[in-house]
Amino acid sequence: MRLIYKSLCPGDYNDIDSINLERGMLCEDCENKRIKLNQSTYQLEPKIKDFFSEKSLYYESWFIEENKKEFEELCNKIIGKPYSAQINWFIKSILGESFAITVPTGLGKTTFGILYILYLFYRKYKTNKGLDKEIRHCFFIVPTKLLVQQIYERFCEYSEKLDLNLSMIHSNEKDKKKLKKKLSSREFEIAIFTPNFLLKNKDLLFSNQLLGVADVIFVDDVDALLKRSKSIDIILYLLGFDHQILTNVKQVIRRPVKDVVAEEKRRLIEYINEYKSKNKIGQLIFSSATTRVFTSRIRLLRYLLNFEPGSSLELFRKVFDVKIKSKKIIPETIKLVKKLGGGGLIFIPIDKGKNFLKKLYEKLKENNVKCEIVESSRSYLKVIDKFKNGEIDVLLGFAIFYGPLVRGIDLPAIIRYAIFVGVPKFKLKAGEEEIKYNPLRILWLSSLILPILEDQSSRAEIINIANKIRKIIQNYTPEELKVLINTRKIASFYPLQEYLNKLYEILNRYLLNESFVKKLEERAHISIINKKGSRYFIFADSLTYIQASGRTSRMYFGGITTGLSILLVDNEKVFEGLAYQIQRRYEDFNWIDKEEFENRFEEIIKIINFERQAIKERKLTFGEGEIKKIKNALLIVESPTKAKTISYFFGKPAIRLVNGIPVYECVTDEYILNIVPTLGHIFDLVYTYDEHNGIYYGVKKDNGEFVPIYATIKKCRNCGYSFTESKEFEEVSDKKVLKCPKCGSTSIFDSINVVEAIRKLAIEADEIIIATDPDSEGEKIAYDVYLMVKPLVSKNKSIKRMELHEITFKAFREGIKNLKEINTNRVYAQILRRIGDRWVGFSISSILQKKLGKKTLGAGRVQTPVLNWIITRYEQYIEEKHRNLFIKTNKNITLRIIGINKEWDKKFINKVKKKIRKTKFIKIKKIKVKEEIIYPPRPLNTSDMLIKATNKFKITVEQVMKIAQDLFEAGLITYHRTDSHYISDLGFKIAQQYLEQKGLRHLFEKHSYDTRGAHECIRPTRALDRDELENLISTGQLNLPIQLTQLHYKLYDLIFQTFIASQMRSTKVIKKELEFEELKISKNIKLKIESFEGIIDYDKESFAMIIPIQINEKLVPLNEGDTLEVVNIRLITLRPKLFTEDEIVAEMKKENIGRPSTYATIINKLKEHGYVVSSKKKKSLIPTELANQVMGIINKKFEWLSSVELTRKFEEAMDDIEKGKVNEKGVMEKISEFFNEYYVKIKSSELNMLRRL
Structure with missing residues (x-):
């Protein structure tokens, strides 16, 4: 199926079709240029500038490839082939970006910094090519004087290999006067300093002559620099930011984030951008294995240089966790150390005290174990070198959260195991x-x-x-x-x-x-x-256990090391607490018992030793195994919330802004991962209606083929209106700026910014993974992204699809192992639905707008039958009335009288009421007691959730879907757009685990609903009920990327309780039914009283432990022959009930129109058009006069549109395509059949109607 994308060719920004994009080609004009280029005998760089703009992404990709080749050649002359990560950093660097490198030791961060700076000078002096900015002065900042010397020597060594003679200064020079003179007069090309030198010479560095001196500043070990906030000010000043702009930005960032409104933030960014456009600003590259210091100055970097550094997380670990029950823990410890050898950490619980620590130390010494006690940072510094050199086998210290052995020690090549001599506790x-x-x-x-x-x-x-x-x-x-x-x-x-x-x-x-x-x-x-x-x-103290055992599993150039942690259990009850705490917070945490450990000992030690040996020898392959190089991957999701949730699995992400779009960078065991959101759909059909050129509301008829035309989505920041095309522009600073067609604002966000950002990131990456939502809408976004990046990436670059049905660490790990191709059936189904909606909606909408004189009117394929239901029900509500008499009794039981004659007038009704009052008592004629089985509820799907939540919480379906989206993206529930009740094995495990925790394991019964399909039911992703979730969040043990409100908790509670109850025993209930004697009004008139039924008891050992069953206590003491005293009698006129939002959803589900993802949208559209309003109290849906006018026109001239059958057939056809029930040829036949049928039907309807207007 061919699509046209407007202005998407990366070569000249002209229109391009999906066939060319899928083949990795440019548009026809650009392909002809490429042919001419390939035939050219001239030097390529000047020639490519003749054909392609330097601002085009195609030119940028060519520029990167050329520079990358030269950088690799330079590296080969000095160190050999660079790592994949170093190439990625080079691409960012050569484009002039400022950014942070937060990756493990061993990936060559420092080496890269030296090579990059040398490359800039090499290109300037040796290739005569230069770069866009002439390189003059570069700074290299390292934490210590020793490193200053080492870096200086490496610069000298590498420069010599390149035959470069560069002017270098460094802070170790003895003649400080001469050094400062060279610095102030800019008589240097490379300066190597410590943060301490910067602070001591801040007056000199803040002088006018050094403002903007730095072309590049490379900071090695960010923490050393960030410890003093003034250091950041110096760096920014050297890069070109003067005191005035620094002061102005600081005034904003010192205020709480919530106090800075969006408009103020936007003005600040405009001010910064204007300053940067008028002044030369250098490039800043931060490098660190882990950033531990975060000050307010970090926010300065985000505003001024569009990035902020991140840090890794201790939760990301690969550890064999072993528990051993032992009464003789000192002999057991010695035995284990002798067996395991060097590279160990031994942690003693704080409650055992210093005497125990000293005793263990002496016993280890007696057994010839080389060990030392580390109680403070000072003693740590003294012994760490000996430990690294193998002079010490094990280090001993207390298991306390801030202990020097628990935090900060990062030796992936040395530390192999940890032993806890007792459960960590406080x-x-x-x-x-x-x-x-x-x-x-x-x-x-x-x-x-x-x-x-x-x-x-x-x-x-x-x-x-x-x-x-x-x-x-x-x-x-x-x-x-x-x-x-x-x-x-x-x-x-x-x-x-x-x-x-x-x-x-x-x-x-x-x-x-x-x-x-x-x-x-x-x-x-x-x-x-x-x-x-x-x-x-x-x-x-589970926090200390996780932190301390994590010392054995650290990031390095091949991923993350495998560690061993052995816990000697000295207190069974406290251990149960530890296990419980860990299980609540970490997925798939498993303890290995002593027997299993002994059986697997050789296997575990082999893995651990192999990895350490590989690190020491700096080999990526060693022995029989293989250690992968960390690759650079681009992960594309829809929303910033989902991006944050995934990035937070691996620590605090580094953040940079590309074209104003946030990019979250983190490190996994296999990837340096850049996660970018698309911010929803990027493209939509254009609005164009041009009969002369065969374009009908965004679909072109070309030689019998229907070709949809797409453009980027624009959104007005002022009124929120979305559009793809507008003919309205405004002159702003000699530029034509797009105006919102609805409100006229020029503050427009164009998704072309997302396109450019993703394309730039794709050029940097080794692999591209698209993890948009697992439905047809998400698939269409994925397909758009695939086409966007295909022409700009090399043929050997992988572009794959990842499906995440829940945003959890485990699901992410599974997803990354099971990447797949894009499902084009889903894509075709989405395109067809969109065109169906567009053709029906726009064609009828244009007629309604002309007929009724309102631009906001519209009618959709699904909206129209739904509106028809609401109007019909309202008419029934007005016309149909039923009178009922209700008797309130002394037992607080209200009874309904059956058989009120419609012909009785008010006078006779009053006579009946008077007669009943005189009777005073109503006698129970008969009581029936029966038993019934009530089965547990099914877990929720989308329609169930909408029906229950709107009814229970009295909120709109739109609100429910928004809250559910938040819960899904925060990783708390599975995907919320589903029509399935299927439960996965993990779901069963969560239910069983929760019931075990609550002592209800005996009530667990596995119930399956539906067969496996594309989706699962909506369920929790962890065995945490609402109270536990609230506890963990409020006490800081669970961090989410969003702030949960009470409505979030309520909806989560509904989903959680329904799911857990679905996996429990049925309950047996006892019901009591009362039958009453007739009321004699006159000789000829007897009135029946409706029988009254309720539950009087139930089996509590069932799902009712989670969802209690309401008992009618009033019925329990009543027996046959008892009487109920009449307290009051009321005549109530009942009408057919108006639809509420939950009932409309139920009706759509029943009639099989609409989809889980569109239920909320359909109702919301009816409200937006002004067709429906909600009553204040009962939230009933009431049609407006405008709705009646619109449906009058539709029913008269487009009756086929209000037919449920039409919409149902269309949905069934789309479902067949989406589910792959139709082969490729059949899909294309259905597409052609659909287009022709709708095209003819709508076209003729519109023409006939327009003739009458």
């Missing part, structure tokens, strides 16, 4: 005030107390305060928090200390309550010790 003395100064501990304590609390008001108060504390401390790094806690400076921080004091008071009240402490001991996996009149609480 001890809290009841009433101890020390915890008031430690926000991490007080949040941790809150997380243990919250699940036990039954008082909902106290629970809500704790969560509220904990959330406030969490939000404040998120602005500090672990290192900064450590200092604040140790020095108690946190006591002076307002309002943080106020929150800590308040939370401490609440928690301490519970810890001093005997009955609560008993519950805590029973249910929270803690030990309580009473010693010398004081009470101590012993808690498992």
Whole structure:
């Protein structure tokens, strides 16, 4: 199927068809230019400029390839073939981008910095080509004097190999006067300094003559520079930002992010861009294995240079976690160390004390184990070199979160295993005030107390305060928090200390309550010790365990090392707490027992030793195995939220802005991953209607073939209106600027920015992975992206599709192993649906607009029958009335009288009411008691979710879908646009795990619904109920990229409870039905009373433990012969119920029109057009007078459009295409058949109608 994309050729920005794009070609004109270029005998660079603009992406891709070849040649002369990562950094660098490199040790970051700077001078002096900017002065910043010397020597060595004679200065030079003179007069080409030198000479560096001196600044080890914020100011000044702009930007970034409104931010960016256009700004490259220091100056980098550095995460680990129960833990430790050899860390729980640590140290020494104790950073620095050189086998230290062995030690080639001589834990003395100064501990304590609390008001108060504390401390790094806690400076921080004091008071009240402490001991996996009149609480410390064991599994040039962690269990109850905490937070965490460890010992040690040997020898292949090089991959998703969620699996991502689009960079064990959002659909059909050229609302009829024409989507920032074409422009600074067709604003976001950003990133990448949503809409976006990048990437570059049905770490890992091709059936189905909607909608809409004189009118393929239902139901509501008498009794049971005659007038009705009042009592004639089985509910699909949520929470279907989208993208639920009730094996596991945690394993029953299809039901991705989720988020143990509201929690709770209940036992209920004696009104008139039924009991050992069943307590004591006293009688006129949004969704599902992804959109469109309004109280859908006018025209002239059958058949045909039920030839036949049928039908309808207007 051929498509045309307007202005998408990367060579000249003219129109291009999908066939050329799919073949990796340019448009016809550009292909002819390429042929001429290939035939040219002249030097290629001047010639290519004759054919292609330097601003075109094709020229840029050619420029990159040429420079890349030359860089590889230069590397081969000096160090050999560069790594894939180094090529990626070079591409970013050669385009002049400022960016951060945050990758593991061993990938050649420092070497790259030297080679890149030398390349710039080599190109200037040796090739006579130069670059866009003439290179003059480069700076190389390293943390220590020793490194200054080493870098200087490497520059000299490499320059000699290239026959370059460069003028270099460095901060180790003895003649400081001469050094400063050269610096101030710019008599140098390369300067190598430490951050300390920059600070000591800030007055010189801030002088006018050095403003903008730097063409390139390469910072090796960012942390050393970031420790003093003034260092960043110096760097930015050298790059070309003067004091005035730095002051202006700082005034904005010092304010809380929430206080900076979008318009103010936009004006600031415009101001910065204007400054950069008028002044020369150099390039900044940050390099670090892990960035640990984050100050407000980091935000300066984002505003001024469009990037900010990131950091890796300790959760990303490959560790064999072994648990061994042992009563003799010192002999067991010695035995393990002797067996495992060198490269070990031994962690002692803090409760065992210094005497135990010393005793273990002496016992290891007695057994000829070379070991040292590390208790502080100073002792760490002294022994670390010996440990690296093999002079020490193992290091010993306490298992505390900020301990020097727990944090900061990063030796992937050396550290092989860790042994925990007891479960990591922390001890809290009841009433101890020390915890008031430690926000991490007080949040941790809150997380243990919250699940036990039954008082909902106290629970809500704790969560509220904990959330406030969490939000404040998120602005500090672990290192900064450590200092604040140790020095108690946190006591002076307002309002943080106020929150800590308040939370401490609440928690301490519970810890001093005997009955609560008993519950805590029973249910929270803690030990309580009473010693010398004081009470101590012993808690498992899973954060320290994960952090410390993570020292054995570190990033390096081949991915991530495999580690071994052995936990000697000294307290079974506290270990249960540790296991529970870890299981709640980390997916697929498994303990290996002693027997399995011994059976697999040789296998585990072989893997560990192989990797360390490979690192030491700096080989990518070694022995029988192979260690992969880390590759650069571009991952494309729809939204920034999804991009953040995925990037946060691997730490705090580095962020850079490309064409204003955020790109999140992180490092996995296989990839340096750049994640970019498309911000939704990028292209849509154009609006063009040009009968002369055979274009009918964006579809061209060309030699009997229908060809859709696409253009980038433009969105007005002012009113939110989206469009693809506009004839309205405004002159702004001698430029024609597009205007919004709706409100006239010139503040327009054009998706061409997304196109350019993704294309640039694709040129940098080794692989391209498209992970848009797993449905036809996501597939169309994926196809568009595929076509966008194909002409700009080499033929051997992989472009693959990844499907994520849930945004979790495990799903991501699975997805990356099972990449696939784009499903063109889904793409065709989406295109056909869109054209069907467009042809029907635009053709009828144009007639309605002309007939009724309103530009906002429209009628869609699915909207029209839905509107018809709403109008029909409203007419029934007006016309049909049913009178009913209701009797309220003393038992608070309301009964309905059957048999009211329509002919009875008001006078006679009053007579009936009077007669019943006189009767006073209603006698129970008969009681039936019966048993019934109620089966558990099915898990939700989209329509179920919309129906239940809108009904329960009284919100719109649009709100429900928006909240569900947030929950999906935050990784909390599976994909929310699904018509399936299918449950995967992982889903069953989650249900079973949750019920086990709650002591309800006996109620688990595996229930399957539907066969496996494209999607699963909507279910939670973890075994966390609402309370647990809220606990983890408020106490900082689970970080999400979005802020959850109460509606988020409510919808999550509905999804979670329904899913868990679906995997539980059925329940048996007992129902009681009351039958009543007739009411005698007169000799000839007797009135029946409707029987009354309700549940009086049920089996609680069932799914009713999760979703309680309502018991009608009023029925329980009633027996046959009992009487109910009449309290009141009311005559109520009942009408047919108006549709609510949930009922419309149910009707669409029943009639099989619309799709899960469009239910909300259809209802919202009817509201936007002004056809439907919602009643305030019941949220009923009421048609407007305009709706009646529109449907009057449609029913009179386009009756076929309001037919459900037409829409249903169309949807079925599209589903057949999407599900691959039709072969390729059949697909094309259906497409042709559909186009011709609709084209003729709409065309004739429109012409006939227009003739009458």
